[in-house]
Amino acid sequence: MCLYLEYWLLVSQLADGAGNGLLVLLLLPMGIKRPKSFAFLNFFITFPALKTNLTTRIIMTKEELMRKAIELSVQNVAEGGGPFGAVIARNGEIIAMGVNRVTPDCDPTAHAEVSAIRTAAKILGTFDLSGCEIYTSCEPCPMCLGAIYWAHLDRMYYGNSKKDAAKIGFDDAFIYEELDLKPEDRRLKSEVLLPEEAIKAFQDWENKTDKVEY
């Protein structure tokens, strides 16, 4: 009975929230005496412990998550990028982080939010980030705001405003103003060209029966 109790306590301690299921796996083959009648419990005790404990889960408050985004933005300035950082979290747990890499990567779309969205989608294996929230060190530009909508993020938090960004030369505000104008009044000149040919892909899409909607 004592042996049963000892074994049970050992397994329980190693497999608990602070423990490590791997130790249980390592110790079991080393011949620690265990009652045979309890052997079937090994799987139920060890496997969930392995699954949940091998990757440390850190749950953060919204302030902590925003501080992380801010920390990324500050660090990124020191490393040659723009002063922007973003974090995507689900239930307080960081899924992905991103920083502005426009100049180092020669990529005008490498904004912190877009980078974080791309990474989060890859990590979660889905284009739909419902259930996640984004923490960004600055109010997003229209491109990133669009990406946030497309990713179906539940909520957005931001530190600096677009006016703060405009003051240091990142004038996203003008793009927001452009969006309010009629196409013909925008700074970017645009015209409709070959619409009767372009419509083919839309017709194909409409007729497709096995399409994945997003």
Ligand SMILES: [Zn+2]
């Ligand atoms: Zn952006």
